[in-house]
Amino acid sequence: MQGSGSSGQVVPKKVDVLLKATGDAPILTQTRWNVRAEWTIADLMVNIKKILKLQPSESLFFYVNQAxxxxxxxxxxxxxxxxxxxxxxxxxxxxxxxxx
Structure with a gap:
């Protein structure tokens, strides 16, 4: 079941995310992810850090439109x-x- 946003638009349960490595970041074998729409960038970061086997103390930055x-x-x-x-x-x- 999908919820509705504050503007009356339907909010999807899941969203498609394409992850692209930049700089010296390890490359994911799976780059397309279908994740929960309510996830935050922090939720995504925790999960991707686990997949990349990064230590909790290691930084991971996410960028939209390379900007x-x-x-x-x-x-x-x-x-x-x-x-x-x-x-x-x-x-x-x-x-x-x-x-x-």
Whole structure:
């Protein structure tokens, strides 16, 4: 079942995210993910750090449009609604600050 957003639009339960490595970040074998729409950037970061076998103390940065780092509490559904192309939200990730 899908909920509705504050503007009356239908909010999806899951969103498609494309993850692209930047700089010296390890490359994921799976780059397309279908994740819960209510996840935040922080939720995504915790899960991707586990997959990449990064230590909790290691940094991982996410960028939208190779330009800005969204806040950790930003919901993926919000980013998807504004920045998705062809139904997919493209996020670049890096172990060090890359843009912005």
């Amino acid at each position: 800005f780092a969204p806040p950790l509490d930003e919901k993926l559904s919000n980013l998807h609604e504004v920045y998705a192309t062809n139904g997919k939200l493209a996020l670049h990730y890096a172990k060090a600050e890359a843009w912005g």
